[in-house]
Amino acid sequence: MSHRTYLYNINTPSVAENADTMMMEWGYEMPLMLQPLLIDSGFISGNNYNNHVEFNDSGLYYNAKPGLENLKRFYNFLEAQPDLIKNSEKFKEAKDKLFNYLDQLDGSYFHLDMWDVLNMEDKPHAEQAKDWLATIAHNNQVITMAMDSGDVSLLNYKELKDVSPAFNSFSDLLNYEDYDYGWTCIDSSEEEKLPYEIFEENELWGLKDKDSSVLLSPQFDEFYSFGPEDLAVVSKNGKYGYVDTTGRITVPLTWDDAFDFEYSGFAVVVSEEKKGLINTKGGQVVPFIYDDLNTLNEGNYFNARIAELWGTIDPSGKVVIAVEHENEIQAAYGFYHIEVAGQKNQKIFNEFFKYLGEFPLKAVENLHEGLLLIKPHKGTKFNSIYKKDGTRLDSGFEFDLVVRKPTEDGFAYAFKEDKVYTVSEIAIRPTNKAVALKHTGEDYVYYFEYETRKRLLVYGKGKKMDDQQIRDELSETYTLFDYGEQAFDTEDYGKAIYYYTIAAEKGHAPSMNNLAHTYYTVNGFKDDDKAFFWFNKSAVKGNDGSMNGLGMCYKYGVGCQADMEKALYWLNKAAEAQLALANNNLGDIYSEEGLLPFNPEKALAYYQAAAALGEPKYNWLGYLYDLKAEYEKALECYRLSAEEGNEISAFNFGILTSKGLGTEKNNEVAIKYFELSLTLGYPNAHIELAKIYRNEKGFQDEKKVEHHLKEARAAELEIPEELIKKKGWFGF
Structure with missing residues (x-):
C-alpha cells in the first residue's frame, strides 16, 4: 500500500x-x-x-x-x-x-x-x-x-x-x-455518498452498493480501502487479491501479500517471500526476484532490493539505478539521492537517472525540467549547472549565485560579481537590463529573495548604489508613496521628490501625479518639463488628478506649447472621472471672456457639477446666476462665498440686497455686507456705502459719505459724478 x-x-x-x-x-x-x-x-x-x-x-x-x-x-x-x-x-x-x-x-x-x-x-x-x-x-x-x-x-x-x-x-x-x-x-x-459500503459481519468483511444490496457477502478476513484504480486489497486464509467497486474479484487471492495499486497502474505483490509487480489485470510485469519493492515517485518507479543492496527499476522491470547501493534511493524535487555510509555527501541523480556525483543534499536544487544546480559547499565556492545528460553546462567561468526565474525567457539567473546572465537549456547569455529591473518589482517580491532583487537592481540600473538607496528602490510603491507624502507635508520637498521619483519609475501613477504636482507648484523646485512629463505619464495610466494637471499644462503652455483643444480634452477626461477640480477648471475656462471657448452656460454647468461633487465655487456660481437674473440663487451663492471670505461675493451680495434683487431691499443688510467686503480688502465697497449714506432715507450721513469718498480716492477709485456734489448744493 x-x-x-x-x-x-x-x-x-x-x-x-x-x-x-x-x-x-x-x-x-x-x-x-x-x-x-x-x-x-x-x-x-x-x-x-x-x-x-x-x-x-x-x-x-x-x-x-x-x-x-x-x-x-x-x-x-x-x-x-x-x-x-x-x-x-x-x-x-x-x-x-x-x-x-x-x-x-x-x-x-x-x-x-x-x-x-x-x-x-x-x-x-x-x-x-x-x-x-x-x-x-x-x-x-x-x-x-x-x-x-x-x-x-x-x-x-x-x-x-x-x-x-x-x-x-x-x-x-x-x-x-x-x-x-x-x-x-x-x-x-x-x-457525496460513496457508491459502495465495506461492511463487517461475524468478523468477516463484505461489500454493499449504495442501496445496501450485497455485492460481496462477508467472506474476507481483511478488506482495505479502495485506491486510485478503484481496486481494494482483500485477504482470506492468508492469501491476497483485489476486488473492484462493483464486487468483482479482479485479481484472484493467490498472493502471499499485496499492496495498493499506485496511480501508475501497478502494484507490489509477494510470492514465496519475493516481491514483483502486477498490472490491474493481475498480469506479472516484473519477475519475483526482489527481497523488497517500494514505490518511488508515486509508483512511476520502484526501489528494488536484492539481499542488502538497493537500486531502482521502472514498471517494466528495467533497471534505471543499478542494484549496488547500501541505502534505499530517495526522491526529491527533480532529482534522486542515496545516502553514503559515513559521509555527509550523497549520491545525486537527476530526474532522468543520470549520475552527477556526490554532493551535500542542501547544495542540490532543481532548476528546470531535469536541470540541476549544485550550490557552493565544502570544497567549492561556486555554483554549477548540470544538463539533462548529467554533464555540466559550460559557461567558461563559475557563478557565485544561481536562482530560478520565471520561465518566459530562460529558467534561471546566474550572477558573476556585478554581471547577470540568463540561463536556458542550451546557452548562457547576458540578461536584458530592462527585464532585470522588471524582476525587482513588487510582482516578484515573493519570487526572489532580497539579495537576488538587490543584485538585479544594481545590474539593471547600471550604477553603484549605497545600501539605503537599494533599500528604498526595493521598497513597495505604497511605502515609498507614504514616505513622499510625509516629506511633502513637512515641506521637505527634496526628500518628497526622491521618494516619489522611485515609486513613479516603478509605474505608480499616484506617485507620478504627486511628483508632477511638486514640479508644477512648489517654488524652488518648479520644473515645467518634468511637471509635464510626469503628468502625461500618469494621465495615460488613468490617474484623474494627472489628467487635470496635464490639461492645465496645455492651457498655460507649461512644459509644452499651449493648446486649448488638448487642454479641454484632458480636463474633460478628468471631469468624466468625477474630479471636482477638473469641473471647476473647465468652468474657469468657459467663464473667461478673453478665451475663445467663452460660454457662460457651459461654465455654469461645470461649476454645478463641481458643487455636486463637494467642491463648489460659490463666487462663480453666484456671478453666473446673477448674469442669468436668477437672483435668489445668486444671493445664496454670494452669501456662502462671503462666509468663506470672498470679498467680491460680499460686495455683490450687498449690491443685490441694496437693489432688492432676489430679496426685499434691505439697506441695513447691504451695509453689513459692504463693510464685510471692505474688511476682506475690496475698496469698491466705499463707493456703494457713500451712495447709501448720501441717498437712502433713514441712512443719510454726510460725515460717513466724506469718509468713504476719502478712502475711495486713497484707493485711486474713480468717483461717480453723482457723489462729487453734495445733494442740494448749486455753487460752482
Whole structure:
C-alpha cells in the first residue's frame, strides 16, 4: 500500500468510534496549509485505526477547538495579503468551503495518523512521532510570528521544515493550481455518498452498493480501502487479491501479500517471500526476484532490493539505478539521492537517472525540467549547472549565485560579481537590463529573495548604489508613496521628490501625479518639463488628478506649447472621472471672456457639477446666476462665498440686497455686507456705502459719505459724478 497520512476529527484518542471523521488522506506529508489546525497541546498515543502493530503504534493528537480558530486566523491573514494571492476569487471560494466544512466538525481532538509514512524509515515510530511533533510546532511558530507581526514575508519557505520540495516559496505552494488553496487536502467525500459500503459481519468483511444490496457477502478476513484504480486489497486464509467497486474479484487471492495499486497502474505483490509487480489485470510485469519493492515517485518507479543492496527499476522491470547501493534511493524535487555510509555527501541523480556525483543534499536544487544546480559547499565556492545528460553546462567561468526565474525567457539567473546572465537549456547569455529591473518589482517580491532583487537592481540600473538607496528602490510603491507624502507635508520637498521619483519609475501613477504636482507648484523646485512629463505619464495610466494637471499644462503652455483643444480634452477626461477640480477648471475656462471657448452656460454647468461633487465655487456660481437674473440663487451663492471670505461675493451680495434683487431691499443688510467686503480688502465697497449714506432715507450721513469718498480716492477709485456734489448744493 502507498505511503499516506491521515487526519481525523475524533473524541477519544486511541479508540475507534463511529463518530470519527476522516478529514484528510494525503501522500507522504502533513500539508502545510492544514498544520495550523495542530497548534494546541500536542501529545502522542496509539492510533485509532493503524494500530495492528503494537510496537509501532504512535499517533499525534491535538485539541480541536484552538486549532479551528487558529486555522481561520491563518486564512484571514492570508486573505489580507492581496499581492500574495494570484486568484482572489478562487481563494475566497476555497476558504469558504474550508470554513463551512470545519464548522461541521464536533470532535474534541485532531488525530494525525502517519503510520504509513513512518514505515518508510527503520527508526521506531515513537521517535519519529516526536520529531513530527517538533516539526509541526516549529512550522506553526513561523506562521504565528508572521500573523502576529502582520508581515507575510516572514513565511520564508526555507525556514519551514518537512514541506514539499516541489516549491521554492510559500507563494508557489499557496498558488499551486491543483492545491486549490488547501481545499484539495480535505477529504470531503462524505458530501457525496460513496457508491459502495465495506461492511463487517461475524468478523468477516463484505461489500454493499449504495442501496445496501450485497455485492460481496462477508467472506474476507481483511478488506482495505479502495485506491486510485478503484481496486481494494482483500485477504482470506492468508492469501491476497483485489476486488473492484462493483464486487468483482479482479485479481484472484493467490498472493502471499499485496499492496495498493499506485496511480501508475501497478502494484507490489509477494510470492514465496519475493516481491514483483502486477498490472490491474493481475498480469506479472516484473519477475519475483526482489527481497523488497517500494514505490518511488508515486509508483512511476520502484526501489528494488536484492539481499542488502538497493537500486531502482521502472514498471517494466528495467533497471534505471543499478542494484549496488547500501541505502534505499530517495526522491526529491527533480532529482534522486542515496545516502553514503559515513559521509555527509550523497549520491545525486537527476530526474532522468543520470549520475552527477556526490554532493551535500542542501547544495542540490532543481532548476528546470531535469536541470540541476549544485550550490557552493565544502570544497567549492561556486555554483554549477548540470544538463539533462548529467554533464555540466559550460559557461567558461563559475557563478557565485544561481536562482530560478520565471520561465518566459530562460529558467534561471546566474550572477558573476556585478554581471547577470540568463540561463536556458542550451546557452548562457547576458540578461536584458530592462527585464532585470522588471524582476525587482513588487510582482516578484515573493519570487526572489532580497539579495537576488538587490543584485538585479544594481545590474539593471547600471550604477553603484549605497545600501539605503537599494533599500528604498526595493521598497513597495505604497511605502515609498507614504514616505513622499510625509516629506511633502513637512515641506521637505527634496526628500518628497526622491521618494516619489522611485515609486513613479516603478509605474505608480499616484506617485507620478504627486511628483508632477511638486514640479508644477512648489517654488524652488518648479520644473515645467518634468511637471509635464510626469503628468502625461500618469494621465495615460488613468490617474484623474494627472489628467487635470496635464490639461492645465496645455492651457498655460507649461512644459509644452499651449493648446486649448488638448487642454479641454484632458480636463474633460478628468471631469468624466468625477474630479471636482477638473469641473471647476473647465468652468474657469468657459467663464473667461478673453478665451475663445467663452460660454457662460457651459461654465455654469461645470461649476454645478463641481458643487455636486463637494467642491463648489460659490463666487462663480453666484456671478453666473446673477448674469442669468436668477437672483435668489445668486444671493445664496454670494452669501456662502462671503462666509468663506470672498470679498467680491460680499460686495455683490450687498449690491443685490441694496437693489432688492432676489430679496426685499434691505439697506441695513447691504451695509453689513459692504463693510464685510471692505474688511476682506475690496475698496469698491466705499463707493456703494457713500451712495447709501448720501441717498437712502433713514441712512443719510454726510460725515460717513466724506469718509468713504476719502478712502475711495486713497484707493485711486474713480468717483461717480453723482457723489462729487453734495445733494442740494448749486455753487460752482
